[in-house]
Amino acid sequence: QSALTQPPSASGSPGQSVTISCTGTSSDVGGSNYVSWYQQHPGKAPKLMIYEVTKRPSGVPDRFSGSKSGNTASLTVSGLLAEDEADYYCSSNAGSNNIAFGTGTKVTVL
Amino acid sequence: EVQLVESGGGLVQPGGSLRLSCAVSGFSLSSFWMHWVRQAPGKGLVWVSSLNSDGRTTNYADSVKGRFTISRDNAKNTLFLQMNSLRAEDTAVYYCVRQRSNSLDYWGQGTLVTVSS
Numbered sequence: 001q002s003a004l005t006q007p008p009s010a011s012g013s014p015g016q017s018v019t020i021s022c023t024g025t026s027s028d029v030g031g032s033n034y035v036s037w038y039q040q041h042p043g044k045a046p047k048l049m050i051y052e053v054t055k056r057p058s059g060v061p062d063r064f065s066g067s068k069s070g071n072t073a074s075l076t077v078s079g080l081l082a083e084d085e086a087d088y089y090c091s092s093n094a095g096s097n098n099i100a101f102g103t104g105t106k107v108t109v110l
Numbered sequence: 111e112v113q114l115v116e117s118g119g120g121l122v123q124p125g126g127s128l129r130l131s132c133a134v135s136g137f138s139l140s141s142f143w144m145h146w147v148r149q150a151p152g153k154g155l156v157w158v159s160s161l162n163s164d165g166r167t168t169n170y171a172d173s174v175k176g177r178f179t180i181s182r183d184n185a186k187n188t189l190f191l192q193m194n195s196l197r198a199e200d201t202a203v204y205y206c207v208r209q210r211s212n213s214l215d216y217w218g219q220g221t222l223v224t225v226s227s
Contacts, residue, residue, distance in 0.1 A: 003154065034212035038155070045205060045220055046155065051213030089155050093212065097169040099145070099157040 004029060004090055004102040011108040012080045020105045022073040022090030028100050030071035034093045037066060037075045041086045049088075050075060077107070085109045112136035112216045114206045119221030126196050126225070132189040132206030132218055140165070140184050143209040146191050148202035149220075158204070159191065174200075196225045 005023040012018040022029065022037075029035055035053045038046035048057050050066035053073065063078045073092070077084050090102035118130040130146070146158040159180040160169045168180050179192040189206055203220040210216075 003156075036213040038214070040155075045217040046214075047217070048213055048215050051211055051215070055211075057215065091155075091157075091214070097160055097162075097167070098171070099147075099160075099214075101147075101155040101157060104154040 002100065004092060004100050006088075006090060006102040006105045008103070009106045009108065011110055012077075013110045014080050014082065016080050017076055017078045018080060018107060019074050019076045020088055020090075020107070022075070022092075022102045024071050024073075024092055024094075024100065026071060028092040028094040029068065029073050029090075032093045035066070035068055035073040036091045037064075037073075038089045038091065039084075039086045040089065046089065080109050082109050112208070114208065114216055114218035116204065116206050116218045116221035119204065119223045121224045121226065122196055123227050124197060124225055127192070127194045128196065128223060130191040130193065130204055130206075130221060130223070132191075134187050134189065134206075134208070137208070138184075139182050139187050139189060144180075144182065144189050145207045145209060145214060146180060146189075147205045147207050147214070147217075148200075148223075149205070150199075150202040153202075156202075160209070161189070193223070196223075198225050201225050 037050040040046040094100035113135045145160045161180045177195045182189045205220045206218040207214045208216040
């Protein structure tokens with residue numbers, strides 16, 4: 001039950017795009033269509049932003065998009081807004097009904 | 111409206127026990143997989159345990175296997191996490207979470223468990 005690997009930080013200016021990677025193995029990210037992304041503001045509970053690699057829940061802006069290639073999934077936030085500054089976590093099914101989370105990425109809007 | 115409200119956290123000594131509760135509303139526990147996820151202070155999210163929709167299948171992270179037990183009371187629409195033999199490394203905010211479409215779509219506000227002498 002190892003954590004998926006994310007960069008500790010990412011940043012961009014308002015209006016720019018930022019992409020966060022999430023690297024696992026063929027036993028989790030690479031072998032699963034169930035990769036999700038969560039946004040967490042300080043002191044708050046996480047919020048689902050992307051599920052099943054590319055799908056957005058109702059109410060999530062289309063500025064948020066997901067993709068996957070091999071063992072690496074990615075979250076792209078386009079048209080950065082100040083409110084997008086938060087921690088972001090990926091997750092994937094990891095076999096035997098376990099869930100693996102990423103190490104987390106702090107996104108800073110410059 | 112879907113709501114999940116955790117309770118039962120607090121300060122406990124190493125080796126002690128605590129029972130967390132998660133009262134849900136706006137949906138039936140018996141229709142969804144449910145999970146507990148924890149987050150140590152300043153750290154990332156870690157999956158702890160899950161219970162399937164019919165209540166018969168449980169799963170645990172290796173770090174809590176044999177010490178924690180997940181269960182539910184359908185009549186009260188409440189999910190539980192019984193935590194025994196607590197260790198300092200169990201200190202965290204514990205979130206109750208609903209699963210839908212193979213993702214965790216609704217999260218409670220969390221309850222803080224502190225294991226310390």
